Amino acid sequence: MTRGLLLGGTSEASQLACALAACGQDAVFSYAGRTAAPVEQPLETRVGGFGGVDGLRAYLRKERITHVVDATHPFAATMSRNAFAACEMSGVDLIRFERPAWVPGRGDNWQSFALIEDIPAALPDRSANVFLAIGKQQIGVIATRPEHRYLLRFVDRPTGPLPLKHSHVVVARGPFDAQQDLDLLKEHQITHVVAKNSGGTGARAKLDAARLLGLPVLMVSRPNLPGKQVADDVAAVLGWLGHKADLGV
Secondary structure (H helix, E strand, C coil), X not given: CCCEEEECXXXXXXXXXHHHHHHCXXXXXXXCCXXXXXXXXXXXXXXXXXXXXHHHHHHHHHCCCCEXXXXXXXXXXXXXXXXXXXXXXXXXXXXXXXXCCCCCCCCCCEEEECCHHHXXXXXXXXXXXXXXXXXXXXXXXXXXXXXXXXXXXXXCCCCCCCCCCCEEEEECCCCCCHXXXXXXXXXXXXXXXXXECCCXXXXXXXXXXXXXXXXXXXXXXXXXXXXCCEXXXXXXXXXXXXXXXXXXX
């Protein structure tokens, strides 16, 4: 009998959780705990970190986990690397459920960067209005360019001051559509968009809006992650777990 651990936090992870529940799969959904009000899941749920590789290994052993699905955010590199290492050491099967990356299309004005630390130097010398769509964890990197005005959108309102001199926070949970983000960028007179290449549909609207407005997008590329077992849709993960591919989808 298989018992799964679904490392979640993305909309795709929630879709997979519903499919697993429909299949009757014994599984635990794990949230990192960075969101105050995470989406309720149809599976047994835990919230919080594991305590690194050793802590995750202990959890896998204690809970008799046989399969791990890493459906974390594409930029949650530490968690993904820890999961790979823990599963390798424990002999537990692992698959990464990874949504396809965004690719620029006709009319897009993108510039790609390997690291978020490369972004500050690429911002213009003149004062600009920047939609900083990179989440909370690394906004301090941008604090070296205090002359700009920054628009940020979070799921939860920040609990403390932000390390940016000029900033405005919008609290909202996606998915968003192009018209919503078009209105948002116009309202704040955005001149540049900074984003991580998260992929998927829930956060793509800002890119469509940027294209319509002819705005430059400074795009941070995804980190390289270990492991060759990768799926990009729910059916593939279900098949990997031994379920018929059309169940729960």
